[in-house]
Amino acid sequence: MTTWHDFLLREGKVPDWPYPVNYEAGQEIEGDVLVIGGGIAGCWAAISAARCGARVILVEKGDTIRSGAGGPGCDHYCDIPTNPLSKVDPDEWAQEMTGPYSNGIGTQIQCREGYDTLLEYEQMGAKIRDDKDEYLGVEGRDEKTKLMASPRQNKDHCRNTVLRVWGYTFKPALKKECKRLGVRIFDRVMVTGLLNEHGIPGNRVVGAVGFNNRTGEFLVFKAKATILCTAGNHSLYVLNTELSGYNSFRSRTMTGDGFAMAWRAGAELTLMETTGPLVLGLGFRHTWYGGAGDASYENVQLVDANGKKLPIPTQGWRDGSMPDAFIPLLPTIREGVLKGEYALPFYGDFPAMPPEEQRATWYMMLREESTSRIIVDTYSAAGFDPAKHQLMSYQLLEGDSPKQWRVPGRGGVLVDWDLRTSLEGLYAAGEQMFAARDHSFCAATGRYAGRKAAAYAKETTEPVISAEQVSREKERIYAPVKRSSGLEWKELHAGIGRAMQYFCSEYLTDSLLRLGLQSLEEIEEEYVPKLYALDPHKLMRSLEDLSLLTHAQIIIHASLARKASSKLLNFYRIDYPEVDPQEWNKYLVIKNENGKVVTRMLPQYFWGDMKEKYEAHNRDYQGVYQGK
């Protein structure tokens, strides 16, 4: 008996809710630093703040042990040029990685401190080297340090800025370290709103409220400093809630809660107008993670059905390319297929690799990355052997992702060199920031925000929360459980997704975007009051929908405000066709000021000289964690 209906048929009744439900009743928790989101950035922020002497509260929607996009693992630790194998200067590499509309602040932090986070992972008990000599002879393995350099952006070992790691060991180590340092962890708690001093948006942030998604319990967190470390938003444009497994690089829990919270609290956000095609297990290599088995991953040569090599870089040592290097080549390959030059389907030619490289790719790299460990294990158990077998690739077979099925892009909270947002007391790290990057970026920026928030907490006054704001938020949270009919979360989610597909997708015009806003307002006024939730879990999904709704509105407001097209942002306004005109080659910053949308512009590279600024803000870095 495993499924719900098995239980029902056998027992003649549905199972009781397994946790004691206690809506609204709750507790107030007080600390120096509150971290919202227990993924990679959040755990690092909590650990760092605790090491700096702060009393830390960490709140996580799932369970910190495996939650977040980085919960299941991480195969590559990228852009850590202070590692001993590196052949590049960290500050120069940070510059190199910082193009238009990127995040120079976070990238500089990643390049300077990313390797330090990796060493600290090791101190926490995670594995970062081939200390058992399992991968002797693998290209990039350094005998002295037993670190394994990756071929990513590393043609013929010219850079060594990326290391292959055993990321499956990371997340449990982080949780253990949080516990060791006395971080108070609240798992299964969804934070729904930030608290401002005197309850007025735009004021200093003094905490947050949320509820337990198993018991319904209400929680009020009061803190001197708060760090937003929640994730992006994967499912905004997705109508079918049962499709979550198709693009399994992100889980269902990532619903833009942080953007919505920051917006309602009055913080500034930027790049919110960017969206891009959602890869529904179509074409792009990360299909692999969806279990579909696209073998065209790093180091593996793709061949056609007749064994003919495809002109796609292998991301190996001889070409050193990045995972998306094949995208511009696809139209030519498609043409070749239609002319009979290449035969479908394609295969990843594992047997053509030297045996040690087969092992390093299949058994190490792919078993350590996010959701692919279970793929490797189930395929291996079913008989797949990289020494004999070629894994099918679904390039072209799956077609292109429809342009209306999208994901929000680089938008996020605006931060300064302390990773402080535009609001006093509120910091942000990881994917919560604008133009965020990968695992090591989240680790390094989380750790950095943790120490900056702890330093602020030492200097600041006691926070005072507004009882009125708390009760307003409480009313908002529990409204859906007071109804037992109306609109369920899945339908609301689909309704929001459809409005975005119609009015804020491939075809962008002022009038379409305004129709979109109107449609979302109608949803807010007519349908949200009908939302119902039958248990605390569905209450969480309902509140996530409200995050989606706010996030959708921010995207449309930002899209309306950018009156130009941009190739760099993949943003095309039919009514403003000029692409990247000089006067619009800027970051659009947006915030909610007393219900009014306010925007301003920031120039490219507004963060100034990265090396100089970083050093000016971190003179104490060498000693900051010593003995902790």
Next chain:
Amino acid sequence: MTAKKVALPNLVTPNTPVIFNPEKCVGCNHCVEVCQIDVFIPNPEKGKPPIILHPDECWYCGCCVNDCPHPGAVKFNWPLQQRGYWRDKETGEVFRLK
């Protein structure tokens, strides 16, 4: 075919992301804890495998199986449309994940 007939709505599908082995599963509920989205709830009967309550929210991360402390107690079960193919390089024979 003598079982009592009941009226059920269409079930959420796919609905079996994992298969528990009741012989080996001791109902420790570790999988219930590591799942970041609460696909499972503990079985009301102690010592029995968890119940799959929210299969439609599964993102197939595999942590429930990867982290299970009791070998063989739980097996991953890819939805049919997620089962990939491979072929033997020498013979050309094509296999599909079973």
